[in-house]
Amino acid sequence: GQQVMQIPQYQHVQEGEDFTTYCNSSTTLSNIQWYKQRPGGHPVFLIQLVKSGEVKKQKRLTFQFGEAKKNSSLHITATQTTDVGTYFCAGETETSGSRLTFGEGTQLTVNP
Amino acid sequence: DTGVSQDPRHKITKRGQNVTFRCDPISEHNRLYWYRQTLGQGPEFLTYFQNEAQLEKSRLLSDRFSAERPKGSFSTLEIQRTEQGDSAMYLCASSLDRRHYGYTFGSGTRLTVV
Numbered sequence A: 001g002q003q004v005m006q007i008p009q010y011q012h013v014q015e016g017e018d019f020t021t022y023c024n025s026s027t028t029l030s031n032i033q034w035y036k037q038r039p040g041g042h043p044v045f046l047i048q049l050v051k052s053g054e055v056k057k058q059k060r061l062t063f064q065f066g067e068a069k070k071n072s073s074l075h076i077t078a079t080q081t082t083d084v085g086t087y088f089c090a091g092e093t094e095t096s097g098s099r100l101t102f103g104e105g106t107q108l109t110v111n112p
Numbered sequence B: 001d002t003g004v005s006q007d008p009r010h011k012i013t014k015r016g017q018n019v020t021f022r023c024d025p026i027s028e029h030n031r032l033y034w035y036r037q038t039l040g041q042g043p044e045f046l047t048y049f050q051n052e053a054q055l056e057k058s059r060l061l062s063d064r065f066s067a068e069r070p071k072g073s074f075s076t077l078e079i080q081r082t083e084q085g086d087s088a089m090y091l092c093a094s095s096l097d098r099r100h101y102g103y104t105f106g107s108g109t110r111l112t113v114v
Helices: none
Strands: A004-007 A010-014 A019-025 A031-037 A044-049 A055-058 A061-065 A071-076 A085-092 A106-111 B005-007 B010-013 B019-024 B031-037 B044-050 B053-057 B065-068 B075-079 B088-095 B109-113
Touching: A004 A085, A010 A019, A019 A085, A019 A106, A031 A071, A044 A055, A044 A061, A071 A085, B005 B088, B010 B019, B019 B088, B019 B109, B031 B075, B044 B065, B044 B075, B053 B065, B075 B088
Parallel strands: A010 A106, B010 B109
Antiparallel strands: A004 A019, A019 A071, A031 A044, A031 A085, A055 A061, A061 A071, A085 A106, B005 B019, B019 B075, B031 B044, B031 B088, B044 B053, B065 B075, B088 B109
């Protein structure tokens, strides 16, 4: 079945440093979504990427979808303590219906 | 509309007991999903409804699990004869009936089986 892998599993940064998490799928995706889950909270939708090679920005966050639509990345510039949480990618395929397959997430810790 | 509501927030039950969870989605969302999440893992798909129809069910879902969505509004997830391995956060999410649309998750029900 479809697998979605994320690296790294954990990332500790000093406030102001940049952060990147990478997502790889075993199968070609129709779209990829990114979610953020704060400690003790639930996943919150950040963005969706659909087109090959697509790049989207949300303030300090930059999201990319690979040309082959099998990988994606999330980059945060100049991290802040409010960025703390676990970032999940989640992918759909053309045959998965509306099922999203989530990666295991990257847990980000920001030291002030 | 206050988003997706789940009840209860926490449930502690003895092994072998039955439990039922409720989810109230965003009113205009006709897609509803149940996921399960254990510590340090991403959400794992359980089942999906479009309106009242259960369209997909994970192979991981044993016969002890059943979900309903009568009238296409709220949904219930029942676990019969609970086992310690059922301990997890059960998340409900809803979305519009449109491909490539993000989910809105509820706060979840944390189940502990003792």
